[in-house]
Amino acid sequence: MTLGLNHFLILAAALFCIGIFGVLTSKSALRVVICVELILNAVNLNLAAFSAYVAPKEAVGASFVIFLMVVAAAEVGLALALIITLNRTSDISAIDSMSRMKG
C-alpha cells in the first residue's frame, strides 16, 4: 500500500479534531495551548501534504509551513506569558472557571 494524499489529510483531520476537542474540554490553560499547537500542526500537515502532492515542483505550501511555525512559536510565547501572569494575579488555574468577560 502506497502512502497517498488522503492518508495525510485524514491524519491532519484527526489531529485537528483532537486539538479542537482538547481546546474545548481541557481545564488547564497549558493543555489548551498544547491543543492549539496540535490544531496548527494539523494545518501545517495539510499545507505540506498539498504542497508535496499537488505542486511538487514549487515549494509554496512548504514555505507557508515555515511561516506558520514562526507564528506558532510567537503565539506560544505570548500564550505562556499570559498564563504565567494569570497564575500570578489570580489563583485560577482552571480556565473554565474564568468568566470575567461575562456580559
Place this chain on the structure above:
Amino acid sequence: MSLLSYAWLLPVIPLVVFAIVLATGRKLPEKVVYSLGIGAMAVVFAGSLVALWQTSHGLELNTSFKWLSFGANTFNFGMLVDPLTATMLIVVSFVSLLVQLYSIGYMHGDERIRWFYGAINLFSAAMLGVVLANNWLLMYMCWEVMGLASYLLIGFWYQNADAPPAAMKAFLVTRFGDVGFGLALALMYFNFHTFNFTSVFLMTEMGAVNPTVIAAIALLFFAGAMGKSAQFPLHVWLPDAMAGPTPGSALIHAATMVAAGVYLVARSFPLYEAVPWTLLVVGTIGTITAVMGALIALAQHDIKKVLAYSTISQLGYMFLALGTGSWVAAIFHLMTHAFFKALLFMAAGSVIHGSGTQDLHEMGGLAKKMPWTTATWVLGALSLAGIPPLAGFWSKDEILLSALHSGNYWFLGFGLFTALLTAFYMGRATFLAFFVKPGPDSKASHAHESPWVMTAPLATLAVLAVTAGLIGSPLAGYAFGNFMGEHEAAEPSYLLMAIAIGVAVAGISLAWGSYIKRFFEPDGYFKSWFVTGPLSHKFWIDEVYHHGVVRPVNAIAEGARTADSAVIDAIVRAFGWVGLKISALLAVFDRKGVDGAFDAFGDGVSETGNTVRKIQNGNVQTYLLFMVAAIVVLVAVFAR
C-alpha cells in the same frame, strides 16, 4: 353770531362737574365740591337768563349736526332754544341752584355729600339736555340719564331698608313707560325718517303721514310721560321715591324731572293736535290722576308723602290742561308748581331737619320754633291751594279757564273738585305741622330753626311762589302766553275766578275747622275712608300691582328657574354622564390596549435580552464551542 349758539355749554358744565366728582371721589374737600356744583349752576342760571332775554327779543336757535350715520340713515343731534326751552332752562337751573345751596345745610355731615352733589349735577345736565334737544332721539337719551340720576338719588341712603327697593321700583316703573317712548321713536323713524321736531311737525301739518300712526306715536310718547310724570296707573313709584334725600326730592320728584313728561307732551303738541282724540286720553288720565292723588293726599300722615301725592295730583292737573288743548297753561302751571312745590319740599326738609320727624302727628306747634320755615311753607301752601294773588292761583285759573273754553265740563268740574281737595289737604298739613297744640308724642319741643343756607333758598323761592304767577295773569296782560307765542289770550272769566277762590277758601276753612277748632274730625267721621279705607291704602293700587304684576312675574321666574334646573340642567348633566362613561371606556382601551401593547413589546425585548445574555457566560471555551458548532453547521450546509 348769537349768544344762543353757546347754549350747548349749559348741559356740559354740570356734566363736567359730575365727571370731576366721579374722578376725584373723596380727594376733594367737601367745600370745593359744593362750591363747584353751585358755581356751575350759577353760571348755567346766568346763561339761562341770557337765553330768556334773547328769546324774548325774538331770537331763536335751531341747529343740527350729524351725530352718526350708517347706510342711508343719518342721525342728527341738535339744539333748539325757543321761549318754551328758555322757560324750562330757567326753572331747572334756578331750582337746581337753590337746591344745591340748601343742601349745604341739609346734607351737612353726610359722608357721601360729594356723591350727592355729583348726582344732582348729573341730573341737571340730563334735564338741561332734555329741554335743549331739538329732536326726540337726543331727548330720549337725556331722558334716560335723568332716570338714572333719579334712581341714584332715591337710593342715596342705601343703608335704609326702604331706599333700595324704592329706587328699583322708580326705575322699573318709569322704564315701563319709557318702553312706550322707545317704541314711539321706532315708529316715528319708520314713518317720518327723522326725529327733528320741526321736520316732523311740518310733515304732520302737510298730512304726509297716516293720522293713526301719529296717534300711536302721540300715545306712546304719552306712555313715557306717564311713567316719568307719575300719572295713573304708573304713579306708584313717586311716593316711594321720598326715601331719597329731601333736596333731591325737591329738585327731581317735585320741580323738574316729573315735569319732563308735561314738557314732552307740550313739545310734541302738534302731534296731539293733529289727532285731537289723543288729547282727550291725555286729559282723562290727567284728571283721574289729579283727583286720585288729591284724595290719597288727604289721608297721608308723612309730610313728604302728602307732598308726593300732591305732586302727582298737580302733574295730573298739568295733563288735564294739555287735554283741554292749552299747552301754555300746562307749562305755566309747570313753572309755578316747580317754584312752590320745590319750596314746600325744601320747607318740609327744613322741618324734618329741625324736628327729626316726618310724621305730621309727631309735629305741631312748630310755628314758634321755626318762624322762617313756617312763613315760607305757608306762602307755598297758599300758592298751591290757589289763593290770589299767589302764583298757584293764576296758573290754576288758566287751566280752569282753558277747560271752560274747550267745553270739557268734566275736566272743569273735576279740576275744581281737585282744587277743593288740594286746599283741604294743604290746610291739614299746615295746621297739623305748625299750628295745632303739640300732642303727647310731639317732637316739637326740641325743634330748632335751620341754618341760613337752608332758609335763604326758602325765602327766595317764597318770593317766586308769590310773584311768578303774575307774569301769566291778566294783570300783566298775559305776558307769559304772549312770550310762548299764544297771541289771542282767552277771555278771562271773573265768575270762574270767584268760584276758584271760593273753593280754595272753602277747602282751607274746612281744614281749619277740622284740625284747629275740631268742629268735626274727618278721621272720626270718615274712619272707614281715611284710616282703614281706600285713602290710607292708596286705593290698593300697590296691592294690585303686587298681586297682578310682581307675584306673577316672580312665579314665572320661579317656574323658569325650576324648568331650568329640572330640564336644562338634567340634559346638561346627562351629557356629562355620557361623556364620563365614554371616557371611562376609552381609558380602559387605552390602558389595556395601547399601553398593553407597548408594555408587551418592552417586556418582550427585556425577556429576550435576559434569555440571550445567559449565552454570554464569559467562558472562552463556551464561545469556542459555539464557534465550532457554527462552522460545523456551515460546512454541513455549504460543502455539499
